[in-house]
Amino acid sequence: MDLxxxxxxxxxxxxxFEALDGMEAALLGLDVGAPDPERVxxxxxxxxxxxxxxxxxxxxxxxxxxxxxxxxxxxLRSGRMAVTxxxxxxxxxxxxxxRAMLTSVQRKEAVDMQKVADLQFDLEMIVxxxxxxxxxxxxxxxxxxxxxxxxGNGAAAAGANGGxxxxxxxxxxxxxxxxLLRGNDxxxxxxxxxxLGKLTVVANMQAVPRLRSIDAERCYxxxxxxxxxxxxxxxxxxxxxxxxxxCELTIKRVEAGASSAPAAVAPxxxxxxxxxxxxxxxxxxxxxxxxxxxxxxxxxxxxxxxxAASASTAxxxxxxxxxxxxxxxxxxxEPAKAAAAGGEHSSIRVSIEKIDELIxxxxxxxxxxxxxxxxxxxxxxSVAEQFRSGLNQLERNMRELQESVMRVRxxxxxxxxxxxxxxxxxxxxxxxKQIELKMTGEQTELDKTVLEKIGDPLVHLVRNSIDHGIxxxxxxxxxxxxxxxxxxxxxxxxxxxIAVEIRDDGNGLDKSRILAKARSRGLVGQNDVLxxxxxxxxxxxxxxxxxxxxxxxxxxxxxxxxxxxxxxxLGGKIEIASELGKGSRFIxxxxxxxxxxxxxxxxxxxxxxxxxxxxxxxxxxxQPQSVNRLSGRGEVFSFxxxxxxxxxxxxxxxxxxxxxxxxxxxxxxxxxxxxxxGLFVDELLGQQQxxxxxxxxxxxxxxxxxxxxxxxxxxxALILDLSGLIRVAAGTARxx
Amino acid sequence: xxxxxxxxxxxxxTFVLGSETYGVDILRVQxxxxxxxxxxxPHAPAHVLGVLNLxxxxxxxxxxxxxxxxxxxxxxxxxxxIVLSVQSRKGKRDFGVVVDGVSDVVNVDDSQVKAAPDLGSxxxxxxxxGLMPVADRMVxxxxxxxxxxxxxxxxxxxxxxASAAAAA
Numbered sequence: 001m002d003l004x005x006x007x008x009x010x011x012x013x014x015x016x017f018e019a020l021d022g023m024e025a026a027l028l029g030l031d032v033g034a035p036d037p038e039r040v041x042x043x044x045x046x047x048x049x050x051x052x053x054x055x056x057x058x059x060x061x062x063x064x065x066x067x068x069x070x071x072x073x074x075x076l077r078s079g080r081m082a083v084t085x086x087x088x089x090x091x092x093x094x095x096x097x098x099r100a101m102l103t104s105v106q107r108k109e110a111v112d113m114q115k116v117a118d119l120q121f122d123l124e125m126i127v128x129x130x131x132x133x134x135x136x137x138x139x140x141x142x143x144x145x146x147x148x149x150x151x152g153n154g155a156a157a158a159g160a161n162g163g164x165x166x167x168x169x170x171x172x173x174x175x176x177x178x179x180l181l182r183g184n185d186x187x188x189x190x191x192x193x194x195x196l197g198k199l200t201v202v203a204n205m206q207a208v209p210r211l212r213s214i215d216a217e218r219c220y221x222x223x224x225x226x227x228x229x230x231x232x233x234x235x236x237x238x239x240x241x242x243x244x245x246x247c248e249l250t251i252k253r254v255e256a257g258a259s260s261a262p263a264a265v266a267p268x269x270x271x272x273x274x275x276x277x278x279x280x281x282x283x284x285x286x287x288x289x290x291x292x293x294x295x296x297x298x299x300x301x302x303x304x305x306x307x308a309a310s311a312s313t314a315x316x317x318x319x320x321x322x323x324x325x326x327x328x329x330x331x332x333x334e335p336a337k338a339a340a341a342g343g344e345h346s347s348i349r350v351s352i353e354k355i356d357e358l359i360x361x362x363x364x365x366x367x368x369x370x371x372x373x374x375x376x377x378x379x380x381x382s383v384a385e386q387f388r389s390g391l392n393q394l395e396r397n398m399r400e401l402q403e404s405v406m407r408v409r410x411x412x413x414x415x416x417x418x419x420x421x422x423x424x425x426x427x428x429x430x431x432x433k434q435i436e437l438k439m440t441g442e443q444t445e446l447d448k449t450v451l452e453k454i455g456d457p458l459v460h461l462v463r464n465s466i467d468h469g470i471x472x473x474x475x476x477x478x479x480x481x482x483x484x485x486x487x488x489x490x491x492x493x494x495x496x497x498i499a500v501e502i503r504d505d506g507n508g509l510d511k512s513r514i515l516a517k518a519r520s521r522g523l524v525g526q527n528d529v530l531x532x533x534x535x536x537x538x539x540x541x542x543x544x545x546x547x548x549x550x551x552x553x554x555x556x557x558x559x560x561x562x563x564x565x566x567x568x569x570l571g572g573k574i575e576i577a578s579e580l581g582k583g584s585r586f587i588x589x590x591x592x593x594x595x596x597x598x599x600x601x602x603x604x605x606x607x608x609x610x611x612x613x614x615x616x617x618x619x620x621x622x623q624p625q626s627v628n629r630l631s632g633r634g635e636v637f638s639f640x641x642x643x644x645x646x647x648x649x650x651x652x653x654x655x656x657x658x659x660x661x662x663x664x665x666x667x668x669x670x671x672x673x674x675x676x677x678g679l680f681v682d683e684l685l686g687q688q689q690x691x692x693x694x695x696x697x698x699x700x701x702x703x704x705x706x707x708x709x710x711x712x713x714x715x716x717a718l719i720l721d722l723s724g725l726i727r728v729a730a731g732t733a734r735x736x
Numbered sequence: 737x738x739x740x741x742x743x744x745x746x747x748x749x750t751f752v753l754g755s756e757t758y759g760v761d762i763l764r765v766q767x768x769x770x771x772x773x774x775x776x777x778p779h780a781p782a783h784v785l786g787v788l789n790l791x792x793x794x795x796x797x798x799x800x801x802x803x804x805x806x807x808x809x810x811x812x813x814x815x816x817x818i819v820l821s822v823q824s825r826k827g828k829r830d831f832g833v834v835v836d837g838v839s840d841v842v843n844v845d846d847s848q849v850k851a852a853p854d855l856g857s858x859x860x861x862x863x864x865x866g867l868m869p870v871a872d873r874m875v876x877x878x879x880x881x882x883x884x885x886x887x888x889x890x891x892x893x894x895x896x897x898a899s900a901a902a903a904a
Contacts, residue, residue: 366791555899653778695777698829699787699796702777708787708794716775716789 011349012053014104017099019046020718021418024095027088028421035076043091044073050098061111062101064234067122069094081130090122092422145157148541169236171225172250175243177218180670184243186223192239198227217693262379272354298621351395352448355408357594362398362405363691363710370712406593407445412499413491414442416455420489422464425465434473435674441491446498447593450570454500454590457563461502461586462487464559469506469584481505493592497572501586509578511535517544536576537674538563568673571597571614597692599709599719601685602668605655608717609681610690610709615722617669617676619684622662635662637678639669647729648680658682677729692719704728748844750875751818751835754806759842759868759875764820766790766830768838771815788832792820797832798884808850809836823882831884842870849877 022045026039051066067092075081097119104111171193175186181650193199204222236251243249369391376384376391417439428435470476470485476481488503511532518524518538530538538544542561567574571591578584591597591614599610600619615659618639627637628645635646646667650657659665659682667678690709695702695718706721748759774786774797783802787794796818797889801808809815817832849866863883868875 015823360792367789367792434902599767651774655776693792695787695792695794697793698785698831699777699794703779705778710792710794714789715773716787718775720769 002401007107009057010202012057013102014349014535016050016053016102019049020095020099021104022046024092024422028425030083031089032083032085032088037077038079039074040083044077045585047073050102059101060238061113061116062098062105063110063238064232065094065101065116066235067125067234069098072123075127075130076602081126086339087126088117090126093119093485094123095313112735151620167228167230168254169227169229169231170250170252170254171227171236172222172248172252173225173240174222174248176220176246176248177220179219179243179246184246186219186221186243189239189243190223190225193236194240195234196231197227199228199300228408304467308371316390320324327354335659350408355405359409361406364401365716366402366691367710367712369410370395371714374713387421400710406595407595409449409595410445411448411691412443412445412461413451413498414439416451416458417442417489417491419455419459423459424462424466424487427463431467431726433470435467435470436484436486438486438488440488440492444491444493445592447595448532449594450590450592453566453570454588457566458489458500458502460559460563462489462590465502465504465506465584466588469504471655473508498590498592500590501585502586502588505583508571508580508582508584509536509539509576511582536578540574570594571612573614595692596632596689598687599690601670601717602649602666602679602681602683602689603685604649604653604682605657607655608685608711608715609649610717610719611668611670611679612706612722613687614721615670615672615720617671619666619668622667622678624661624663627662637667639676642676642677644669644676645729646680647725648676650680650682652725652729670722672724674728675726677722677726679725690717690719745843745845746772748842748875748877749818750814750839750842750870752837752839753804753835754809754864756804756806757839757870757873757875758800759844759870759877760818761818762841764822764880765873766819768819769817769819769832770813770832771811771817778873780785787818789801790830790832793830795819795832797834799832799834801836811813820884824881824882824884829884842875844868844870844877852876 025045026043030036030039030043041609045071051063051070054060054062054066056444072087073091076083076087087099097116101111101116121542125140129311132547173186173189175184177706189549190201202224204224205220207222208220213219229483232252233251237244240247242251263424294624313402373391373395376388379387421437424435424437427433465487466485470487471479471481475481476485486505488501490501490503492499514535515524515530518541519526522583523538523541523544524530540560540563544560567590571594575587575589576584577587598613600613600616602609602611622637624644628634628643630636636643637646638644646662648657650660651656657665662680665680665682666684668684669676669682670679671677692707693709695705695708702718703725704725706719706724708716708718711717747762749762749765752758771826772788774788776786777784777796780796781784783799785797787796787800789795800806806894807880811834814837816835816838818835818838819830819832821828821830823829849868852861852864852867854861865877865880868877881895
């Protein structure tokens with residue numbers, strides 16, 4: 001019994017969070033009125049497995065809440081209750097609450113019990129109201145009487161529930177003969193019950209056979225227990241958690257005498273009626289547990305009445321989303337279906353370190369193989385031909401191995417997309433807009449690291465589209481559009497990159513307004529004429545916002561610059577296409593992985609450097625006459641109407657070059673941080689994909705260098721970081 | 737390690753720089769390899785020659801002669817790189833030192849190690865764990881953690897920039 005369960009915690013949390021994501025997706029896809037039974041089932045299973053896990057690990061609050069949730073879901077699953085908009089809102093809220101609880105438990109922080117208790121009470125109310133037609137007229141009265149119970153319940157977690165009226169639980173525990181064989185220990189159950197309050201145990205030994213025929217491994221006893229405690233039903237249940245299938249169990253609450261106020265007893269009786277109507281078998285997991293009294297009743301009796309108002313306000317505050325009338329919700333059926341289909345694949349959980357180790361080793365192999373090929377070319381003789389063909393075979397296999405190992409780290413972008421249906425739905429409700437979310441290309445795969453880092457920028461862009469892009473329904477109708485705006489998320493592969501597009505059919509970017517704002521802030525001269533591209537560039541300026549008023553959704557002008565910085569850090573770029581009145585498109589282009597970069601090798605003196613292809617605009621050779629000197633120091637040249645500074649890499653890095661005259665070498669026009677420079681190098685070598693290795697592991701950060709890579713001959717080449725390089729160049733120019 | 741602590745005995749790898757003999761704890765030695773040309777690091781201190789590929793990781797190479805203000809020697813095929821691992825504030829790091837040649841592995845009793853005399857400046861002696869006689873020569877026992885702490889760029893102050901640069 002002393003098994004250390006802590007080692008399983010992390011996988012419990014991981015799986016629970018994943019399951020909650022799935023539950024959320026399923027909820028969003030749930031049709032009000034005519035729910036898909038399979039979907040309800042899958043939602044039920046999530047609640048059930050979290051309850052089981054939480055019970056096992058002793059997370060009592062979580063187990064208690066999920067138990068209530070499960071009860072409600074069971075009603076829905078069996079068709080005894082219909083799925084209404086209100087219920088689905090509450091269920092979504094439950095997902096949030098469970099997430100918050102699990103997070104708190106995981107971090108070993110205190111759980112916000114008030115919120116949990118409020119929602120738990122709401123759920124219980126729904127079950128109580130929906131359990132039978134007979135209960136319907138009584139419902140308002142019940143609500144009034146039991147409302148304070150939620151508050152009382154919350155407090156009960158801290159141990160106080162009304163005080164003097166100590167209630168009693170009468171428990172009939174009839175063990176099946178197999179109880180002991182299954183590893184259950186009645187003594188342990190009793191001692192855990194004893195922790196809840198004063199416990200009296202009476203064993204019934206009638207069934208015990210004569211000594212000769214006793215099988216020591218079988219259980220012949222039944223017990224009658226009496227527990228004096230204010231504890232919740234769930235706590236009593238928890239003690240029998242493991243034994244539930246191996247015994248016949250009756251748990252009854254016996255109220256503490258007739259001392260309760262009669263006023264409170266009356267509505268309680270009303271609530272009890274529908275419960276009797278409900279079938280006695282509650283949950284599949286505990287088939288023989290007979291529900292004798294639901295929690296609202298027990299709490300209602302114990303708690304005083306006047307707190308009703310405060311409890312319901314708290315409850316309203318906890319559910320703002322449910323308060324307003326719900327406009328048409330975002331359509332999220334498609335992704336939910338896809339997610340359901342995706343869940344069928346069998347998979348194993350592997351830590352990311354193991355995969356990275358594997359990738360590293362394969363990287364080594366590739367280098368070794370390249371060295372061998374190099375060697376093979378120099379060999380001659382009869383064996384050499386065989387050797388070379390073997391090497392070719394090796395090379396092919398290596399490439400395949402490398403690709404499949406890289407794919408292990410890849411995940412479909414639906415992991416990031418899946419958060420949007422919920423977000424769009426909530427935002428649309430809050431802003432009073434009608435929005436349909438379309439998602440395509442969710443199965444497009446990209447590196448896990450990229451995936452994790454692209455989430456926030458995408459959230460920001462989608463939020464912007466909803467807040468600034470899509471107009472209010474009446475405005476849309478006036479403009480001759482459908483009142484429902486469309487936000488379209490799309491992902492696809494585009495030549496070794498992945499393009500993620502956020503498209504809306506809203507108002508588009510208002511260039512004149514952006515310009516006016518920029519002029520008023522002095523970012524743009526009064527008479528400057530800007531291209532569309534340059535105007536779009538303005539919205540990436542820190543602190544820039546044209547929103548007339550700041551909402552809690554967006555408009556503070558923080559964000560677009562962060563979005564762009566994040567995208568750039570991933571080695572990607574963001575483009576905007578927009579038409580006033582028709583909508584806008586934000587296109588993010590990202591590398592598939594961070595571990596590999598497409599690079600152009602350049603040589604300077606005896607050194608080889610890798611310039612990331614994403615930074616390169618163009619490469620060209622300069623004629624001496626096209627170079628101008630600025631104030632006798634810096635050199636600039638004209639490139640497509642701009643004057644770009646020339647940065648001599650050999651000077652910057654202190655290397656002895658082969659070419660010092662500009663026309664003898666080459667200029668690589670490269671950009672970083674939105675600035676362009678002409679990088680002067682000796683020559684271009686070739687393009688190749690290189691594996692990025694950290695310089696910091698053993699050395700430290702180097703300005704202008706993003707990392708290093710190992711070339712085919714085993715030597716090291718540095719990968720340039722253009723943003724850093726431009727900063728360094730600017731710094732030395734100023735210092736010179 | 738445990739044995740040497742118990743008995744006060746440790747094994748030291750000795751190497752030659754010019755006319756001096758130095759020693760490092762052999763448990764810190766990762767490998768000994770011949771000289772191969774290194775890739776220069778821009779803006780690095782002069783004694784950091786560059787980086788090498790050591791079975792897939794990028795390892796900086798330090799010239800011990802320059803570190804100890806000795807006359808610079810040519811790098812030839814017999815020049816040796818000793819790859820050492822040190823504990824820094826950022827965890828374990830590997831780096832290579834270029835030396836003239838590796839001489840021997842000797843057993844040293846802690847009682848034989850004498851403190852370095854005061855040579856006027858703390859810099860001169862702070863990376864020296866002690867002096868010890870081996871045969872008829874004096875071996876300078878190095879504290880490589882201290883030796884290397886001052887050499888590699890400190891990463892703690894510019895962490896954000898660095899990670900941004902690495903991701904770009």
